[in-house]
Amino acid sequence: MSDTFPEKMQPHPEFVMRGNRFQALTWDVMSPEQQAMTRAVLDGKRGSMQGPYNVLLRSPEVGQLAQQFGAQTRFNSSLPLALNELAILLVARDWTAQFVWWAHRRIAEEAGLSPALIQAIAKGQTVPEDLLPDVKVVHRFCSELLRHKQVSDATYADAVSHFGERGVVDLMATMSYYTLVCMSLNVDGYPLPDGAQAELAALV
Known part of the structure; x- marks a missing residue:
């Protein structure tokens, strides 16, 4: 049978x-x-x-x-996990998406992303100066794109030199998908798990 x-x-x-x-x-x-x-x-x-x-x-x-x-x-981005998670955290911070931040902060830390960097992003503060070059590139690319809706020639060239054109597309794809995720959860007012506390304050 x-x-x-x-x-x-x-x-x-x-x-x-x-x-x-x-x-x-x-x-x-x-x-x-x-x-x-x-x-x-x-x-x-x-x-x-x-x-x-x-x-x-x-x-x-x-x-x-x-x-x-x-x-x-x-799961299949050409970017290393820590850098992919950095992009997700930046989108979550931009949307103040509490569940996305709560879930992915832990993944980012386990992937090796600096806790000091994560806390600076959470609080909307200037990030530490001693970041690895590839982390700086992703942070700058995502931050410019979120803030200005475009990136400078220098930022684009830096991203391509580190990750290739595929890496740039993969980075934008991650930001795009998690924008949909954050939008969906914010519209829903999606609850955090029982016992979890919101970790993001509203930014001025």
Whole structure:
């Protein structure tokens, strides 16, 4: 007997979702398209439905594309993990996206990003001078792009010299995906896990 089942007969996956304005969905109320997206997320490296997925499920075709894009930017970027996480933190700070910051600050620290740099970003302060060159390049590129919606010729040239044209595109892709994530969670008013405290104060 085959161990495979038709889609509608497969056991329901176990997961927990949270939401605020967007009420947390359960498996039984999902459409087939929403169920397919949920399985895709749970079967991937993330293995969890925490974060933007409860929002993105409302448009499952968009959500499916978005979660695939997100998996690429997070797990298959040409940039080293610490630098990719630096870009995510800068976007989270720009949006004051508490859940994204809460989740990715820990990943960034474990990847080797300087705690002093992370705290400076959180507080909107000048970053330390003794950063590694590649960290400086990513910080400058992302900061300019977020603040001015463009980058200078010198900043672009520096980024290409360190990471190549692919690296520049991968960096912009990470910033783009996490902009969608931050936007989704801020519109929802997405709650932090029980016991977690907001770590970002509003910047003047």
